[in-house]
Amino acid sequence: MQSISRPLLARAASEAPLIIRAPAVLVGLAMLLPLAYLLIRSMGASGEAWDLLFRVQTAQTLGRTALLMVTVTICSAAIAVPLAWLTIRTDLPLRNMWSVVTMLPLVVPTFVGAFLFISALGPRGLLQQALSPLGIEQLPEIYGLAGATLTLSLLSYPYLLLILRGAWINLDPATEDSARSLGHGAWSTTLHVTLPQLRPAIAAGSLLVALYTLSDFGAVSLMRYQTFTWVIFQQYESSFDRSIAAVLSLVVVAMALTVLLLEERTRGRLRYYRTGAGASRPPRVFRLRRWKWPALLLCTFIVTLSLGVPAVVLVQWLVRGVLAGEPLLFLLTATMNSVAASGLAGIAAAALSIPLAVLVIRYPSRLSRILESVSFIGYALPGVVVALALVFFGAGYVHPLYQTTWLLVFAYVVLFFPAALGATRAALHQVSPRLEEAARGLGQSSEQVARSITIPLVRSGVLMGAALVFLVAMKELPATLILGPLGFETLATAVWSASSEAFFARAAAPALTLILISSLPMAYLVTRERRPTYLGTGA
Numbered sequence: 001m002q003s004i005s006r007p008l009l010a011r012a013a014s015e016a017p018l019i020i021r022a023p024a025v026l027v028g029l030a031m032l033l034p035l036a037y038l039l040i041r042s043m044g045a046s047g048e049a050w051d052l053l054f055r056v057q058t059a060q061t062l063g064r065t066a067l068l069m070v071t072v073t074i075c076s077a078a079i080a081v082p083l084a085w086l087t088i089r090t091d092l093p094l095r096n097m098w099s100v101v102t103m104l105p106l107v108v109p110t111f112v113g114a115f116l117f118i119s120a121l122g123p124r125g126l127l128q129q130a131l132s133p134l135g136i137e138q139l140p141e142i143y144g145l146a147g148a149t150l151t152l153s154l155l156s157y158p159y160l161l162l163i164l165r166g167a168w169i170n171l172d173p174a175t176e177d178s179a180r181s182l183g184h185g186a187w188s189t190t191l192h193v194t195l196p197q198l199r200p201a202i203a204a205g206s207l208l209v210a211l212y213t214l215s216d217f218g219a220v221s222l223m224r225y226q227t228f229t230w231v232i233f234q235q236y237e238s239s240f241d242r243s244i245a246a247v248l249s250l251v252v253v254a255m256a257l258t259v260l261l262l263e264e265r266t267r268g269r270l271r272y273y274r275t276g277a278g279a280s281r282p283p284r285v286f287r288l289r290r291w292k293w294p295a296l297l298l299c300t301f302i303v304t305l306s307l308g309v310p311a312v313v314l315v316q317w318l319v320r321g322v323l324a325g326e327p328l329l330f331l332l333t334a335t336m337n338s339v340a341a342s343g344l345a346g347i348a349a350a351a352l353s354i355p356l357a358v359l360v361i362r363y364p365s366r367l368s369r370i371l372e373s374v375s376f377i378g379y380a381l382p383g384v385v386v387a388l389a390l391v392f393f394g395a396g397y398v399h400p401l402y403q404t405t406w407l408l409v410f411a412y413v414v415l416f417f418p419a420a421l422g423a424t425r426a427a428l429h430q431v432s433p434r435l436e437e438a439a440r441g442l443g444q445s446s447e448q449v450a451r452s453i454t455i456p457l458v459r460s461g462v463l464m465g466a467a468l469v470f471l472v473a474m475k476e477l478p479a480t481l482i483l484g485p486l487g488f489e490t491l492a493t494a495v496w497s498a499s500s501e502a503f504f505a506r507a508a509a510p511a512l513t514l515i516l517i518s519s520l521p522m523a524y525l526v527t528r529e530r531r532p533t534y535l536g537t538g539a
Contacts, residue, residue, distance in 0.1 A: 321505015
């Protein structure tokens with residue numbers, strides 16, 4: 001790794017083309033709407049609300065929230081990095097299948113996942129019932145930090161895995177070949193050559209996991225682990241004065257900006273693209289040989305915990321309901337609504353991520369850093385805060401869009417835009433700016449360079465970002481309940497309404513449908529990936 005090149009620094013000081021700068025600024029302004037709402041609410045807050053920030057309980061909540069973010073991010077990275085390597089760079093049996101199923105836990109809503117884990121692993125759960133004949137009467141406590149970490153890690157590691165896969169596929173195999181020709185073995189090459197090149201992708205994915213943990217309410221509430229999101233929800237539910245919740249939400253914004261700053265420092269200003277012509281061949285993979293069975297055992301264990309346990313509980317609910325005579329409704333309308341709204345959000349977020357990623361990577365400046373920071377605000381806030389912000393602006397300033405699907409799609413983009421930006425940014429990090437400079441030297445305009453050079457080279461990252469937004473939007477609940485048109489039902493709202501009334505059989509059908517529908521885009525993306533050639537592991 002070397003410092004960023006002089007031509008890039010010289011070009012960074014120049015002004016970005018309008019076709020890049022204008023949409024990036026518009027994206028930043030759109031992402032500022034939740035913050036503007038919070039500031040408006042906070043200006044009317046009483047002195048007591050501001051005094052709340054300096055109480056011991058607030059500091060304790062801050063510490064618990066930070067601790068959960070750190071533990072979930074570390075656990076997610078520990079899961080995602082080995083899975084990415086196994087499913088991309090090895091001869092793991094059924095590699096394409098594992099590539100799909102290891103990312104499906106992403107579609108399980110955290111409130112559903114936490115409830116299912118409690119049903120399976122908690123007191124008097126399925127595991128306890130199975131172990132009772134063996135004399136085991138009590139399992140370790142699942143509530144608290146342990147349960148919240150377990151649930152969020154198993155359901156959010158695919159954020160990191162999805163971005164990491166897109167970056168890993170685009171690596172130049174010539175760098176690894178050079179390392180091996182200098183005497184490095186397979187493990188040494190992976191640790192000292194491959195992983196350092198993936199640092200932007202790991203940082204971007206870890207950022208998404210950390211901010212997702214910061215904004216989560218479902219898992220922490222069911223696992224009885226009090227974080228800022230839980231406190232904010234309690235304030236919204238128990239008080240007519242929403243200014244206190246707004247003040248507390250500003251703390252969440254500050255935490256998100258701190259995490260973003262740390263991610264930027266971790267990412268650094270090194271270059272991660274090839275400086276030569278590179279290799280046009282697909283990346284080679286390693287034969288696992290005697291490590292094949294341990295690798296299969298690791299994949300099976302992770303998928304069983306993250307996807308198998310929830311699926312088994314859902315199937316059990318479904319079977320019990322059928323045997324009890326519970327009618328199973330085919331939720332065609334809810335399925336179509338979910339796919340349409342989430343698909344539009346994925347396309348829009350992926351398209352909008354391109355100009356902002358180009359501005360951040362190719363034209364680093366104070367403006368690009370500010371726009372990048374504000375784009376993460378909506379993702380860090382609870383969905384109910386973003387939804388109420390859009391209700392405020394929609395009802396007051398753009399009334400024709402209020403209570404329409406378009407406002408809901410816009411909410412999805414505000415909430416999940418960082419997922420698309422992280423994937424696109426990680427892919428752009430691996431594209432040498434010299435290719436774009438050469439195209440400009442041949443007389444092409446900025447628009448032509450973007451169409452013919454930049455976008456094709458970052459296509460895999462953009463597609464991964466679109467898929468990621470689609471998957472997380474499919475399970476979004478608070479924004480859908482608040483902003484959806486009258487009578488608008490999605491699979492997530494169907495699961496919520498059925499489970500909140502304890503109709504678990506009715507909740508099982510839409511939940512299983514949600515998992516099935518979400519597996520289709522992942523399978524499509526995996527089948528489009530380049531097929532590697534084989535290389536023995538050697539020493």
